[in-house]
Amino acid sequence: MGRTLEIREQIRRGEVSVVGRVQQFIERIKKEDKKINSFIELNPQAIAEAERVEKKLRSGERVGRLAGLIVGVKSNINVKGLRATCASRTLEDYVAPYDAEVIKRIRQEDAVIIGMQNMDEFACGSSGETSAFGPTQNPAAPGRIPGGSSSGSAAAIAAGFCDLSLGTDTGGSIRNPSSHCGVVGIKPTYGLVPRQGLIDLGMSLDQIGPIAPDVEGAALLLEIIAGRTQNECVMLPVDRVEYLSRLNRGIKGMRIGTSSKFAELTDPKIMAVIDKALDKLRDLGAEIVEVELPNLEKAMPTYYLIVSVEFFSATRKYDGRKYGKRIEEVCGEEVLRRILRGAHISRREYRGKFYQRALQVRTLIREELMRALQHVDVLVGPTVPKLPHRLGDKLTPMEMYGYDYLTVPANLAGICGGVIKAGEVNGIPVGLQIQGKPLGELDVLRVMKAMEETA
Amino acid sequence: MRVKIGFEVHLQLKTERKLYCNCPANYQDVPPNTNVCPICTGMPGAKPLPPNEQAIDAAIEIGLMLGCRILTDRTIYIQRKHYDYPDLPSGYQRTSQPIAVDGELSGVRIREVHLEEDPGQYDPVAGRVDFNRSGVPLVEIVTEPDIKSPDEAREFLKLLTRALEYTGKVRPEGGGAMRADVNISLEGGGRVEVKNINSIHGAFRALNYEIMRQKRKLERGERVERETRAYLESQMITVPMRAKEMEEDYRYIPDPDLFPLRISNQKVEAIRRQMPEAPHLRFKRIVAQYNINEEAAEVIVSERELADLFEQVAQRVSPHLAATWFRTKLKKVLNYHGMRAADVKFTSAQLAELLQLVERKEITPEQGELVLRELVVDPRSPRALLEKLGLKPLKPADIEKLIHAVIEENQPAVRDYLSGKTEALNFLVGQVMRASKGKADPREIRKRIEEILKEGR
Numbered sequence: 001m002g003r004t005l006e007i008r009e010q011i012r013r014g015e016v017s018v019v020g021r022v023q024q025f026i027e028r029i030k031k032e033d034k035k036i037n038s039f040i041e042l043n044p045q046a047i048a049e050a051e052r053v054e055k056k057l058r059s060g061e062r063v064g065r066l067a068g069l070i071v072g073v074k075s076n077i078n079v080k081g082l083r084a085t086c087a088s089r090t091l092e093d094y095v096a097p098y099d100a101e102v103i104k105r106i107r108q109e110d111a112v113i114i115g116m117q118n119m120d121e122f123a124c125g126s127s128g129e130t131s132a133f134g135p136t137q138n139p140a141a142p143g144r145i146p147g148g149s150s151s152g153s154a155a156a157i158a159a160g161f162c163d164l165s166l167g168t169d170t171g172g173s174i175r176n177p178s179s180h181c182g183v184v185g186i187k188p189t190y191g192l193v194p195r196q197g198l199i200d201l202g203m204s205l206d207q208i209g210p211i212a213p214d215v216e217g218a219a220l221l222l223e224i225i226a227g228r229t230q231n232e233c234v235m236l237p238v239d240r241v242e243y244l245s246r247l248n249r250g251i252k253g254m255r256i257g258t259s260s261k262f263a264e265l266t267d268p269k270i271m272a273v274i275d276k277a278l279d280k281l282r283d284l285g286a287e288i289v290e291v292e293l294p295n296l297e298k299a300m301p302t303y304y305l306i307v308s309v310e311f312f313s314a315t316r317k318y319d320g321r322k323y324g325k326r327i328e329e330v331c332g333e334e335v336l337r338r339i340l341r342g343a344h345i346s347r348r349e350y351r352g353k354f355y356q357r358a359l360q361v362r363t364l365i366r367e368e369l370m371r372a373l374q375h376v377d378v379l380v381g382p383t384v385p386k387l388p389h390r391l392g393d394k395l396t397p398m399e400m401y402g403y404d405y406l407t408v409p410a411n412l413a414g415i416c417g418g419v420i421k422a423g424e425v426n427g428i429p430v431g432l433q434i435q436g437k438p439l440g441e442l443d444v445l446r447v448m449k450a451m452e453e454t455a
Numbered sequence: 456m457r458v459k460i461g462f463e464v465h466l467q468l469k470t471e472r473k474l475y476c477n478c479p480a481n482y483q484d485v486p487p488n489t490n491v492c493p494i495c496t497g498m499p500g501a502k503p504l505p506p507n508e509q510a511i512d513a514a515i516e517i518g519l520m521l522g523c524r525i526l527t528d529r530t531i532y533i534q535r536k537h538y539d540y541p542d543l544p545s546g547y548q549r550t551s552q553p554i555a556v557d558g559e560l561s562g563v564r565i566r567e568v569h570l571e572e573d574p575g576q577y578d579p580v581a582g583r584v585d586f587n588r589s590g591v592p593l594v595e596i597v598t599e600p601d602i603k604s605p606d607e608a609r610e611f612l613k614l615l616t617r618a619l620e621y622t623g624k625v626r627p628e629g630g631g632a633m634r635a636d637v638n639i640s641l642e643g644g645g646r647v648e649v650k651n652i653n654s655i656h657g658a659f660r661a662l663n664y665e666i667m668r669q670k671r672k673l674e675r676g677e678r679v680e681r682e683t684r685a686y687l688e689s690q691m692i693t694v695p696m697r698a699k700e701m702e703e704d705y706r707y708i709p710d711p712d713l714f715p716l717r718i719s720n721q722k723v724e725a726i727r728r729q730m731p732e733a734p735h736l737r738f739k740r741i742v743a744q745y746n747i748n749e750e751a752a753e754v755i756v757s758e759r760e761l762a763d764l765f766e767q768v769a770q771r772v773s774p775h776l777a778a779t780w781f782r783t784k785l786k787k788v789l790n791y792h793g794m795r796a797a798d799v800k801f802t803s804a805q806l807a808e809l810l811q812l813v814e815r816k817e818i819t820p821e822q823g824e825l826v827l828r829e830l831v832v833d834p835r836s837p838r839a840l841l842e843k844l845g846l847k848p849l850k851p852a853d854i855e856k857l858i859h860a861v862i863e864e865n866q867p868a869v870r871d872y873l874s875g876k877t878e879a880l881n882f883l884v885g886q887v888m889r890a891s892k893g894k895a896d897p898r899e900i901r902k903r904i905e906e907i908l909k910e911g912r
Contacts, residue, residue, distance in 0.1 A: 195502055196502050232505075313547060313706075317546050
């Protein structure tokens with residue numbers, strides 16, 4: 001049993017106090033997070049929530065599957081009564097008036113929400129540096145960026161500030177910081193997890209997903225947040241999922257695809273770690289198969305065209321009338337860059353040239369990945385082509401976008417992807433990315449679990 | 456000078472709930488900003504619910520009513536139309552691609568019918584926005600420029616609102632429920648679009664103004680540029696809109712939060728089976744089937760419930776008699792009470808019974824009208840109402856007695872009549888009517904007096 005489930009058992013047996021743990025975590029955050037900067041706001045109700053769960057446990061009442069576990073939430077998810085700032089000045093005073101669907105679900109399972117986590121502003125960034133509340137440090141590689149945009153969510157797990165985090169992934173925002181921080185993260189299949197209450201970046205790409213210290217923790221949280229609701233249109237017809245009981249089947253006989261394209265785009269030092277991981281998977285009985293992904297590198301520019309148009313549309317509501325500040329007047333550079341790009345390429349005269357073309361390439365990439373996944377169960381390779389840079393180093397926008405080459409294809413295709421630490425380069429964690437078929441989360445989790453056990 | 460006029464008409468659909476959330480749609484009946492939720496106020500993170508089926512069905516029915524072809528078994532995207540205005544909480548309005556195309560109403564081709572959501576209501580003076588209306592479903596009907604004069608335009612809009620009211624799926628006109636944009640061009644001039652028209656009357660006035668304005672320009676040898684203007688209701692004129700508003704680029708994109716619509720043939724056929732007959736078709740049928748004049752038929756089909764009532768009554772009495780009564784007496788009484796046919800409480804059987812009494816001459820048309828007036832406020836059997844009003848029909852023998860008595864008592868008038876002063880007959884008839892307390896039929900009495908006096912001569 002992994003760490004997360006072990007803690008859950010201890011809580012259930014009454015061996016550790018929920019309130020006591022929440023107090024400890026809050027104290028630790030108050031002391032150590034000055035350096036890491038993974039939280040924007042702590043939940044003033046956390047202790048009260050913990051007391052409620054504790055009472056239930058003591059009275060022998062039936063408790064939920066997350067009873068007493070401490071969850072941090074990325075600041076682009078609405079948690080009633082807490083500020084959903086998106087780490088932006090635009091929404092710095094926006095107190096969520098309602099719970100996102102995923103929040104309702106984790107509350108239902110008796111989780112304790114500890115606070116709102118730092119992130120790249122409006123999830124626009126791959127480094128955790130664009131937050132209006134300051135950059136986040138990488139606890140696993142001090143002095144370096146934690147990756148983004150779910151920077152606070154991954155850093156908080158790496159620093160041990162919470163048991164589980166809810167992050168979001170539009171082009172790699174769960175997988176990228178999970179890789180850099182050496183934690184476990186999953187971007188679910190598009191349409192598996194409800195987005196009701198998630199503040200938009202790119203609506204056709206966004207998914208909420210778990211970030212956890214271990215595979216079982218991620219699987220547990222995903223089981224709870226996954227499944228359709230009648231209150232949302234664009235969802236897959238899945239009512240519930242079950243992973244935990246089926247994780248440990250091993251990977252013997254599994255067909256694992258990989259592509260020479262990965263090495264072309266990736267730092268050789270990272271590839272060395274990935275190749276070693278592939279060897280381990282082969283040793284565990286998987287069959288490694290080479291697949292063709294000829295258009296893989298086209299995904300990144302395509303992604304930035306589509307996400308910018310959708311983000312432009314999504315941000316029209318921040319017109320300065322309702323939340324006090326017009327987004328274009330207070331946002332950071334990268335957010336503004338995306339809004340202006342989106343406004344430009346969605347203009348009547350450019351539609352055909354950029355946006356329509358991007359949608360066509362998106363179809364091409366989706367078909368390419370689907371074709372590859374017909375022959376294999378999962379695709380395995382690196383998560384991020386480069387090691388995280390040092391905080392303070394200045395990157396050009398194109399260098400920054402270069403972090404996303406390997407993560408955006410899954411979002412464009414709507415497939416799932418998970419990340420688990422494969423090793424280190426000079427003490428910096430390197431994550432293995434496992435991409436699965438639509439709704440192929442179980443296969444992805446099995447490979448992640450097998451990899452975890454080799455460590 | 457040839458004039459071409461086309462319309463884009465918006466009408467609110469009469470659904471219980473808004474288009475993309477579960478808030479009630481009765482925005483006028485409640486205090487400001489009470490029919491609202493995170494979805495219809497565009498709160499960060501709120502996503503639309505699946506579109507209201509009632510609204511989709513209504514748009515289909517309206518398409519059918521206007522003789523359109525419904526676009527079945529294909530992808531109909533719901534698009535985001537972006538523009539910046541205080542009443543638009545998300546900065547975009549959701550508007551569907553056409554649901555129905557290629558219709559026709561009274562010689563005007565209908566280009567398309569599609570579904571939209573209403574924005575909130577902005578009060579620029581108070582600087583307040585009421586989002587109760589935000590998300591109420593609208594249908595937009597776009598015509599080809601087939602209308603040739605303001606009079607034709609007014610007639611068309613009347614027919615259109617009547618046809619839509621027939622479906623029972625739109626909110627009745629008034630209270631800002633109908634809004635129209637009109638485009639108008641004169642031969643040799645550019646196409647001018649006039650926005651901000653809120654009534655049929657307003658459309659008529661705006662068009663008259665525009666024709667006059669454009670004509671004068673052309674007569675002076677100036678060009679009429681293609682432009683967008685706004686109608687100012689208070690001054691009954693149109694003014695140019697700011698260049699910014701005209702050059703607006705809505706940057707349409709399919710809404711990623713909604714699946715596109717897909718309408719099945721079965722659905723369309725199911726709607727077709729239960730929908731009411733279109734008024735212009737019903738008009739033709741009623742004229743032919745009951746052999747009544749067009750003038751009466753026009754009145755009868757003006758309201759769906761009035762036509763329903765007529766057809767039920769016409770099964771039991773002469774359609775000709777019924778038509779005459781509907782066109783004159785019934786319409787008059789309803790207008791007096793400010794009632795629509797939908798509001799009447801009496802049954803078609805009660806009205807038929809009343810007309811049967813008249814038809815069999817058991818009561819006079821005058822008595823009948825008194826009963827009708829009573830029937831509207833006190834719906835029960837016409838015989839009971841006759842009693843209540845003290846209008847018990849007289850027996851023929853009683854009337855005969857009265858006539859003879861009047862002739863006896865008014866010999867000078869009799870002599871006048873016999874000597875050729877025909878107007879003396881009116882006096883005698885009046886005397887009998889008075890004696891009968893109005894219960895006799897003056898036509899019958901006149902006939903009878905004439906007979907008696909001729910015999911006696």
